[in-house]
């Protein structure tokens with residue numbers, strides 16, 4: 583079995599993948615914390631022959647985790663942000679400083695779709711751009727839905743936006759604190775994504791497919807106007823592409839990859855942008 587780990591600021595996600603069949607056998611998530619307890623937090627390591635890790639937690643957390651895993655697992659692969667990989671050139675002035683989850687997302691997105699806009703809706707919402715030739719432009723970082731809500735300290739943190747709620751309902755003015763906050767942060771997030779996408783496509787003269795991932799991807803998806811696909815396993819896709827182990831991975835297949843969304847035309851994006859400027 584292969585154990586894939588995606589350690590975010592809030593949640594540490596894991597999945598077990600069959601090295602022979604490439605099937606996903608199980609998955610889970612625990613709150614990101616200082617220490618891992620195999621068996622309780624993550625599956626028993628007896629069945630694991632390789633681990634692949636993407637981590638944005640503090641370096642000490644990653645070091646602890648790797649030390650623990652190396653005692654029991656033969657192959658431990660740790661993803662790093664590099665100046666270039668798999669045809670993508672990292673846009674950061676200091677490439678190693680780009681969050682490795684963003685780098686994994688950019689690599690997965692490029693492998694799947696060519697140029698793309700990769701949006702990761704987790705503790706932070708990150709919006710990264712890769713051009714069709716593989717140039718990563720860099721990106722944007724805003725607080726995620728949960729962080730925005732907590733920062734207000736209005737006692738609404740525990741009432742999450744219902745992922746089933748219609749985007750239309752979320753666009754109405756709230757008539758109690760919890761709705762005012764939830765609708766407000768939702769609008770802040772989706773309008774930033776819609777606007778940033780249009781601005782960058784306009785600047786670069788190219789309409790890019792949009793891929794969404796992260797814990798809030800599904801609810802954010804309802805408010806993103808441009809065609810897009812939700813890909814919960816996008817960070818794992820970057821791990822698969824960076825450290826291919828199974829037959830399918832060596833052939834370039836990434837688990838759970840969606841169909842590439844057909845972007846709207848650049849003319850339409852520009853018309854939308856021009857219209858919003860007039861308002």
Ligand SMILES: Nc1ncnc2c1ncn2[C@@H]1O[C@H](COP(=O)(O)OP(=O)(O)O)[C@@H](O)[C@H]1O
Nearest residue numbers: 590591592593703704705706727728796797798
């Ligand atoms: N079951 C859940 N438990 C915790 N957070 C959730 C859950 N479902 C959705 N979320 C949202 O997803 C965010 C965490 O998403 P994730 O992509 O795992 O973040 P990170 O990678 O930063 O740890 C939380 O901030 C919260 O807004």
Ligand SMILES: CC(C)(COP(=O)(O)O)[C@@H](O)C(=O)NCCC(=O)O
Nearest residue numbers: 590591638679680681683704705706
């Ligand atoms: C921006 C992030 C905090 C997002 O992390 P996440 O919300 O997925 O936990 C992470 O990618 C990070 O720590 N990046 C380093 C700074 C940067 O990318 O510029």
Ligand SMILES: [K+]
Nearest residue numbers: 702704706708
């Ligand atoms: K994120």
